Amino acid sequence: MQLPPFDELKYKFFDVNWDAPMNTISGLTNWGKDANHVYWITTVLCFLVFFAVAIPLIYTLIRFKDKPGDETPPAQFHGSTTLEIMWTVIPVILLIFIAVPTWRVLFKYAHAEPNALEIEVIGHQWWWEFRYPQNGKVISAGELHVPENTPLHFKLWSNDVIHSFWVPKFGGKVDVMPTAFNKETGAPSAFNTLNISSPALVDPNKKGGEHYQGQCVELCGASHALMRFNAVVHTKAEFEAWTQTVNTPPKVETRLAAEGEEVFARCQACHTIAGTPSEQIPGDKIGPNLSNFGSRKYMAGGIRLNTPENLAIWLRDPASLKPGTLMPNLGLTEKEIAAVSSYLRLSTVKTY
Amino acid sequence: MAKYLPKTGIISWLTTVDHKRIGILYALAALFFLVVGGVDAILMRTQLIVPNNTFITGEIFNGLVTMHGTTMIFLVVMPLSAAFFNFLVPLMIGAPDVAFPRLNALSYWVFLFGALLLNTSYLVQQIPAMGWFAYANLTEKQFNPTHSVDFWVLGIQVVGLASLIAAINFFVTILNMRCKGMTLLKMPLFIWATLVTQVLLILALPVITIALVMISFDRNYGTGFFNPGLGGQVIMWQHLFWIFGHPEVYILILPAMGIVSEILATSARKPLFGYSVMVYSTCAIGFLGFAVWAHHMFTTGLGAWAQALFSAATMLIAVPTGVKIFNWISTLWGGKIRFNTASMFAISFVAMFTLGGLSGIMHSSPVIDTQHQDTYFVVAHFHYVLYGGAVMGLFGGIFYWFPKVTGRMLNEMLGKTQFWLYMVGFNLTFFPMHFLGLEGMPRRIFTYAPDMNWNFWNFCATIGAYITAVGGLLFFFNFCISLKWGKKAPADPWDGRTLEWSISSPPPEYNFAHPPEVTQLDAFWYQKYTHDGKRLPLAPERPFDPKSIHLPDQSFWPILLAAGITTIASGFVVSDHGVFISLCGLAITVGSAFGWAYEAP
Numbered sequence: 012m013q014l015p016p017f018d019e020l021k022y023k024f025f026d027v028n029w030d031a032p033m034n035t036i037s038g039l040t041n042w043g044k045d046a047n048h049v050y051w052i053t054t055v056l057c058f059l060v061f062f063a064v065a066i067p068l069i070y071t072l073i074r075f076k077d078k079p080g081d082e083t084p085p086a087q088f089h090g091s092t093t094l095e096i097m098w099t100v101i102p103v104i105l106l107i108f109i110a111v112p113t114w115r116v117l118f119k120y121a122h123a124e125p126n127a128l129e130i131e132v133i134g135h136q137w138w139w140e141f142r143y144p145q146n147g148k149v150i151s152a153g154e155l156h157v158p159e160n161t162p163l164h165f166k167l168w169s170n171d172v173i174h175s176f177w178v179p180k181f182g183g184k185v186d187v188m189p190t191a192f193n194k195e196t197g198a199p200s201a202f203n204t205l206n207i208s209s210p211a212l213v214d215p216n217k218k219g220g221e222h223y224q225g226q227c228v229e230l231c232g233a234s235h236a237l238m239r240f241n242a243v244v245h246t247k248a249e250f251e252a253w254t255q256t257v258n259t260p261p262k263v264e265t266r267l268a269a270e271g272e273e274v275f276a277r278c279q280a281c282h283t284i285a286g287t288p289s290e291q292i293p294g295d296k297i298g299p300n301l302s303n304f305g306s307r308k309y310m311a312g313g314i315r316l317n318t319p320e321n322l323a324i325w326l327r328d329p330a331s332l333k334p335g336t337l338m339p340n341l342g343l344t345e346k347e348i349a350a351v352s353s354y355l356r357l358s359t360v361k362t363y
Numbered sequence: 364m365a366k367y368l369p370k371t372g373i374i375s376w377l378t379t380v381d382h383k384r385i386g387i388l389y390a391l392a393a394l395f396f397l398v399v400g401g402v403d404a405i406l407m408r409t410q411l412i413v414p415n416n417t418f419i420t421g422e423i424f425n426g427l428v429t430m431h432g433t434t435m436i437f438l439v440v441m442p443l444s445a446a447f448f449n450f451l452v453p454l455m456i457g458a459p460d461v462a463f464p465r466l467n468a469l470s471y472w473v474f475l476f477g478a479l480l481l482n483t484s485y486l487v488q489q490i491p492a493m494g495w496f497a498y499a500n501l502t503e504k505q506f507n508p509t510h511s512v513d514f515w516v517l518g519i520q521v522v523g524l525a526s527l528i529a530a531i532n533f534f535v536t537i538l539n540m541r542c543k544g545m546t547l548l549k550m551p552l553f554i555w556a557t558l559v560t561q562v563l564l565i566l567a568l569p570v571i572t573i574a575l576v577m578i579s580f581d582r583n584y585g586t587g588f589f590n591p592g593l594g595g596q597v598i599m600w601q602h603l604f605w606i607f608g609h610p611e612v613y614i615l616i617l618p619a620m621g622i623v624s625e626i627l628a629t630s631a632r633k634p635l636f637g638y639s640v641m642v643y644s645t646c647a648i649g650f651l652g653f654a655v656w657a658h659h660m661f662t663t664g665l666g667a668w669a670q671a672l673f674s675a676a677t678m679l680i681a682v683p684t685g686v687k688i689f690n691w692i693s694t695l696w697g698g699k700i701r702f703n704t705a706s707m708f709a710i711s712f713v714a715m716f717t718l719g720g721l722s723g724i725m726h727s728s729p730v731i732d733t734q735h736q737d738t739y740f741v742v743a744h745f746h747y748v749l750y751g752g753a754v755m756g757l758f759g760g761i762f763y764w765f766p767k768v769t770g771r772m773l774n775e776m777l778g779k780t781q782f783w784l785y786m787v788g789f790n791l792t793f794f795p796m797h798f799l800g801l802e803g804m805p806r807r808i809f810t811y812a813p814d815m816n817w818n819f820w821n822f823c824a825t826i827g828a829y830i831t832a833v834g835g836l837l838f839f840f841n842f843c844i845s846l847k848w849g850k851k852a853p854a855d856p857w858d859g860r861t862l863e864w865s866i867s868s869p870p871p872e873y874n875f876a877h878p879p880e881v882t883q884l885d886a887f888w889y890q891k892y893t894h895d896g897k898r899l900p901l902a903p904e905r906p907f908d909p910k911s912i913h914l915p916d917q918s919f920w921p922i923l924l925a926a927g928i929t930t931i932a933s934g935f936v937v938s939d940h941g942v943f944i945s946l947c948g949l950a951i952t953v954g955s956a957f958g959w960a961y962e963a964p
Binding site: 085171177 | 662721
C-alpha cells in the first residue's frame with residue numbers, strides 16, 4: 012500500500028534516534044516495512060484523536076472555570092443523544108482504518124514462502140543457538156547468520172523456559188516456547204514459526220556482513236538482561252562460503268594452541284567444536300557450540316566483544332559476567348586460560 | 364460475649380464490623396503498601412539511571428520487578444478501591460451497613476494477612492523473581508528451587524480470597540440494600556462502577572485461583588500441568604492468567620472511573636453528562652474485558668485468525684472508553700468548575716488516561732504490538748492507564764472524601780503542590796518510556812549497554828521518579844498534619860450531589876438517622892436546590908433515638924478465621940513441618956468458623 016512520505020516526517024517528530032541499534036519502527040525486512048506503515052497510520056490517527064480530546068478539554072477548563080463569589084449553580088443538563096451517537100460512531104470508523112491494514116499484514120505472513128531458508132532457533136538460559144538444517148550440520152551460537160534479501164522460515168523452541176526471539180530491525184518478535192522432545196529423534200514436539208525475509212545489505216559491497224542487535228525479551232531468569240545476540244546479514248556468496256567453512260576444525264600450529272587443545276578436553280562434555288574429538292561425545296550438549304568461535308564478534312551471549320581479555324575474564328569466573336550461568340568455574344590456572352583461549356580463537360573464517 | 368468488647372482502642376479496631384472502620388483499615392494498609400511498592404520502583408529506577416550500573420544485582424532487580432507489579436496491583440490499587448467501596452457504598456445507597464458485616468471484616472483481615480505473608484519473602488530473602496505474571500515454566504521447581512514462587516502463589520491465593528469474599532458482599536449489598544426509591548438507574552455512577560467491578564471479580568478470581576492451585580501441585584506434588592516434559596503446556600498458564608488478568612485491568616480502573624465521575628460532576632456543579640450511556644459503557648467495558656485476554660499473547664504464536672479476532676475485540680473496547688472520555692469533558696462543559704486538589708486529580712485522570720488509551724489502541728494491532736510487546740512502550744502504556752489513570756483517580760478520591768471520613772480537610776496548598784509534583788514527575792518518568800520503547804529497550808532488564816541510545820531518557824525517567832517520590836512524601840506529611848490540625852470539615856464541603864454528604868462528617872456509626880428516600884439521580888442536590896437552581900431551605904431535623912437502630916455486634920471471629928486461613932497457606936512456604944503448620948491453621952479455621960456460626964447476632 013502506498014503512503015505519504017512519513018519516512019521524511021518521522022525524523023523531525025521527536026528527539027528519537029531513528030537509527031538506534033534496536034529502533035522498532037525502522038524495520039528493514041518485508042515484514043518490518045509493512046509494520047512501519049501500520050505503525051504510522053495508527054500513530055497519525057491517534058494524534059488526531061489526541062487533539063480531538065485535548066483541545067475541547069483545555070478549552071472547557073479555561074472557559075468554564077468558576078468565578079469567585081458566583082454561587083448560583085449552572086444549568087443542570089443531562090446529555091445529548093446526537094453527540095453521544097457521534098462519538099460512538101466516529102471512533103468505530105477510525106478503528107476500521109487501523110484494523111484492515113493490520114489484518115492484511117497478519118495473513119500475508121502466516122505461511123512460509125517456498126524455497127525459504129530454514130533456520131532453527133533454540134533458546135537456552137541465557138544464550139541463543141541457531142541451526143541450519145538445510146546446510147548440513149551447521150550450528151552457530153550467539154550469532155545468527157543470514158544471506159541478504161532471502162525469504163526465511165524460522166522454527167523456534169526452547170530448551171528450558173520461555174524466551175522471546177527479537178531482532179528489532181528485522182521485526183516479527185516471536186516467543187520461544189519450551190516443548191517436549193521425541194525420545195528417539197530428539198525433535199521438538201511443537202515449535203513456533205516466523206516467516207520474514209532478510210533485509211538487503213545497506214552497503215552491497217560490505218565484506219563480513221552487517222550486524223543487527225537482537226535480544227531475548229521474555230523474563231527468563233537471573234541473567235535475562237544478558238541474553239543478547241547478533242544477526243549478521245551477508246551477501247549470498249559470503250553466506251554460502253560461511254556455511255561451507257564454519258565446520259572446518261581449527262588448525263593447531265603453535266605450542267600454546269596445542270596445550271589449549273588438551274585443556275579443551277575438559278570442556279567437551281558441554282561444548283562441541285566441529286571436526287574434533289568433542290564431536291564424538293553423544294547427546295545434546297548443554298553449552299554453546301564453539302566451532303570457529305574465534306570468528307564471532309561477541310561472546311557470552313552477546314554481552315562482550317570477543318577479545319582474549321574478555322575471554323580470560325569469562326574463564327576465570329563465568330558467573331561474574333553472567334550471574335546464574337550453568338557454566339561452572341573450572342578453576343583453570345592463568346596458563347591454562349591463555350592456552351585454551353589461544354586454541355579457541357583459532358578460526359578459519361572471518362565474519363566481521 | 365461480643366457485647367462486652369470495648370468500643371474504643373485497639374481491640375475495637377481488631378473486632379470491628381463497621382463498614383466505615385474497615386474502609387479506613389483498608390486505606391491505611393493500601394497506603395502502607397504504596398510506600399513499599401514505591402520504594403521498589405525507586406530502587407529499580409536508580410539501578411537504571413546509567414547503563415551497566417551495578418547498584419543492585421539482576422536477581423534482586425527481577426525480584427523488585429515482580430514485587431513492584433504484584434504490590435501495586437494486589438496490595439495498593441485493589442485494596443484502595445476496596446477502601447472506597449467499604450466506606451462509600453452503604454453511604455451512597457442509604458444503607459446502615461453492608462449486607463454481611465462480619466464477612467466484610469473477614470475479607471479485610473484475610474487481605475492483610477495474605478499481604479504480610481507475601482511480603483515475608485523480603486525478610487527471608489526469597490523474593491519472587493519471575494514477574495508478576497509468573498509465566499510457566501519459570502515457576503517450576505526446576506528453575507526456582509527456593510520458596511520464592513510459593514510465597515507469591517500463596518500470597519496471591521490468600522489475597523484473592525479476600526477480594527472474592529468482599530466482591531460477593533458488595534454485590535449483594537448493592538442489589539439488596541438500596542434505600543427506598545433508588546432504582547438501579549438512579550444509583551450514583553460510582554455505585555455502578557463498583558457493581559460491575561464486583562461482577563468482574565466474581566467471574567475472574569476463580570480462574571486465577573485454579574491456576575495457582577495448579578502451580579502449587581506442580582511444585583509440591585509432582586504434577587506437570589505446566590511442564591512440557593511431562594506432557595503439560597506452558598501456554599495454558601498464559602491463557603488462564605490473562606483470562607483473569609485482563610478483567611483485572613478493568614477491576615483496577617473502573618472504581619477510579621466511578622470516583623472521577625462523582626468528582627467531576629460535583630466540581631462542575633452539574634449532573635454527569637449522559638448518565639445512562641455511562642452506565643452502559645461501564646457494563647460494555649466489563650463484558651468486553653473478558654473477550655480480549657489473548658492480546659497479551661500476540662507474540663506467543665496464536666496464528667493469524669486468533670490474532671485478528673482478538674485485535675478486533677480489543678479495538679471495540681476503545682469505543683465505550685472513548686464515549687466515557689467525551690462524556691466527562693461534556694460534564695465539565697457548561698459548568699462552573701471549581702479547581703481544588705480533588706478536581707485537579709480527577710481532570711488529570713481524564714488527560715492521562717486518554718494518553719494511555721491511545722497507546723492501548725496502538726497495541727490492539729498485533730502488527731504494532733509484535734514490535735512493542737515486552738518493550739518500554741508497554742510500560743509507558745500501562746503506567747499511563749494504571750498510574751496516570753487509576754492512582755491519580757484514587758488520589759482525587761482521597762482528597763474528595765477525606766473530610767467525610769475524618770471530619771477534617773486535607774491541606775489544599777500541600778495537596779496542589781503534591782498534584783503538580785506528581786504530574787511533572789509522572790510525565791517525566793513515563794513519557795520518555797514511549798521513546799525508550801520505540802528505540803527497542805526491553806522491559807525487565809536490569810542493565811543495558813551504553814551504545815543503545817537509551818541513556819538520556821533513562822536518566823530523565825529516574826529523575827522523574829525522584830520528583831514523584833517527593834510528591835508522595837508530601838502527601839503523607841499532609842495526611843498526618845491534616846488528621847491532627849486540619850480545618851474542621853462541614854457535612855457538605857464540596858456542595859455534593861450524593862447521599863453521603865447529607866450526614867455529618869465523620870458519619871455517625873449508624874449512618875442515617877432516618878432511612879433516606881430518593882426520587883431521582885443526584886438525590887441530595889435536589890434536596891438543596893430546585894430544578895432551576897434556587898436554594899431550598901434546609902429540611903428540619905426530625906428527632907430520633909440512636910438506640911433504636913440495630914447495629915451488628917463486634918466480633919473477633921473474623922480476625923481469627925483469617926489468621927487460620929493464612930496459617931494454612933504458610934505451611935507451603937516453609938521447608939520443614941509444613942504439614943503440621945497447615946493442620947494447625949486448619950484447626951484454627953474450623954474452630955473459628957464454628958464460633959462464628961454459633962455467635963449470637
